[in-house]
Amino acid sequence: METKLGNQSNDDTAIWIEKYRPQSFSDIRGQKDIVKRVKAFIEAKNMPHLLFTGPAGTGKTSLSLVVARKLFGSNWRSNFLELNASDERGIDVVRVKVKDFARTRALGDVPFKIIYLDECDALTKEAQQALRRTMENYTKTCRFILSANYSSKIIDPIQSRCAMFKFKPLDQKDIISIIEKISTDEGLKIDESAKKALIEACGGDCRRLENILQSCAALGEAITEELVFSLASMAKPKEVAEFLNLAVENKFIEAKNKMLETMLNYGLSGLDIIRQIEREIWQLNIESRKKVALIDKCAEIEFRMVEGADEFLQLEALLAQFTVVSR
Ligand SMILES: Nc1ncnc2c1ncn2[C@@H]1O[C@H](COP(=O)(O)OP(=O)(O)O)[C@@H](O)[C@H]1O
Numbered sequence: 001m002e003t004k005l006g007n008q009s010n011d012d013t014a015i016w017i018e019k020y021r022p023q024s025f026s027d028i029r030g031q032k033d034i035v036k037r038v039k040a041f042i043e044a045k046n047m048p049h050l051l052f053t054g055p056a057g058t059g060k061t062s063l064s065l066v067v068a069r070k071l072f073g074s075n076w077r078s079n080f081l082e083l084n085a086s087d088e089r090g091i092d093v094v095r096v097k098v099k100d101f102a103r104t105r106a107l108g109d110v111p112f113k114i115i116y117l118d119e120c121d122a123l124t125k126e127a128q129q130a131l132r133r134t135m136e137n138y139t140k141t142c143r144f145i146l147s148a149n150y151s152s153k154i155i156d157p158i159q160s161r162c163a164m165f166k167f168k169p170l171d172q173k174d175i176i177s178i179i180e181k182i183s184t185d186e187g188l189k190i191d192e193s194a195k196k197a198l199i200e201a202c203g204g205d206c207r208r209l210e211n212i213l214q215s216c217a218a219l220g221e222a223i224t225e226e227l228v229f230s231l232a233s234m235a236k237p238k239e240v241a242e243f244l245n246l247a248v249e250n251k252f253i254e255a256k257n258k259m260l261e262t263m264l265n266y267g268l269s270g271l272d273i274i275r276q277i278e279r280e281i282w283q284l285n286i287e288s289r290k291k292v293a294l295i296d297k298c299a300e301i302e303f304r305m306v307e308g309a310d311e312f313l314q315l316e317a318l319l320a321q322f323t324v325v326s327r
């Protein structure tokens, strides 16, 4: 499979997650210890298999591409294979592709090629066993970089064969620095409240950040808090707090109307809004014990929605709980 990654392009139609993909170690924000350790492997021109775990949009793929560029220089494309475990219709396809790729020696002075296997936690335990054998068979000619959201879903025999790195969601300071870099490069007009909204909306996921920012920019207007939340399919946290507070103050009908209005304004589904309600509970001015009870209710209502229950009825029932619990 041809790798589609790492094509840094400067034309205006480029998607920003590719245009702003880190090109070197110093471009990778956050993840300081990880970058330091990985850099040491590269300087030694030797590395073990690596396991990158952590949430989406935190730099797992990007760091792998930097590793390939640093190790192989301009030859990197012929020495780097990217596969997606969940795309490739099972481990057999992965095995065949690995075999073809691993048959020839690496070009240049590094004695191995790199195989980046994304979403390994989508593989069954049996498939992971097969992957482990494949890793062993090709250790002489290949290093694997495995990526997964959760290390707990990766079998022990694989974990113990890899150096493991846990990627964290980017913190506010790093998110801000990315927003500022892109805003300058693209000449965006963006105010402070819109930056805060982006931080809130992306939850430390840079891919989501860059996608929301690019959709905002495409409209060609100044970027505001309203625009960010509406393109992120989120209500303003303030508005959510407002209807929750009404419910807590025993103004149930007003709370319900405000909630419906908010959902219609931003085009939110029941599941969208319930995630935001859950977050806002912590800010309410009620006892912690009551907050905990309400979080529990949120989880129950969310489950019912996923199972197909009527969203509005469920949300009303949830709001009613805010009134009951706060009495
Ligand atoms: N740590 C980071 N520093 C800078 N940009 C990042 C970082 N993590 C992600 N990004 C941005 O988000 C995009 C997607 O990141 P990616 O490395 O594919 O995430 P992951 O593989 O962890 O899901 C990158 O192209 C880059 O623009």
Ligand SMILES: [Mg+2]
Residues within 6 Å of the ligand: 060, 061, 062, 118, 147
């Ligand atoms: Mg990735």
